[in-house]
């Protein structure tokens with residue numbers, strides 16, 4: 001049975017959001033070991049994230065999200081063809097494809113930094129990656145998926161599903 005293409009993409013969004021949350025947890029400052037200051041024991045907040053965990057989580061974004069991006073490219077092509085969108089809509093879709101490239105480059109850049117033990121893990125850079133990704137997913141759900149759900153015929157959706165499963 002061929003899955004509904006929008007349902008498939010939404011499920012993938014859930015997986016991506018889960019991973020983003022895990023990364024967020026991994027970079028959150030946490031209480032470190034006790035630190036002796038004078039006679040007082042104080043808790044030290046460590047900001048250095050657990051690099052092996054982060055590297056593993058990042059791998060999802062450098063390897064697995066590629067398929068999701070390709071499936072969305074299939075959806076955008078189908079929408080452009082079916083709806084003959086205005087230039088404004090086309091630009092909006094083009095922006096989403098452009099963001100895929102940015103997100104891929106960002107993930108690769110962060111992963112590269114994490115691979116070097118001497119380089120700083122830079123939580124700020126990771127946080128802005130998370131924000132950009134969340135904004136991207138939200139935009140797709142509000143615009144792209146709604147259009148696909150309301151403007152494509154069952155037949156068009158079925159064809160799109162088949163194509164998505166081949167990428």
Ligand SMILES: [Fe+2]
Nearest residue numbers: 069072100140
């Ligand atoms: Fe996307």
Ligand SMILES: [Fe+2]
Nearest residue numbers: 013072137140
């Ligand atoms: Fe997406």
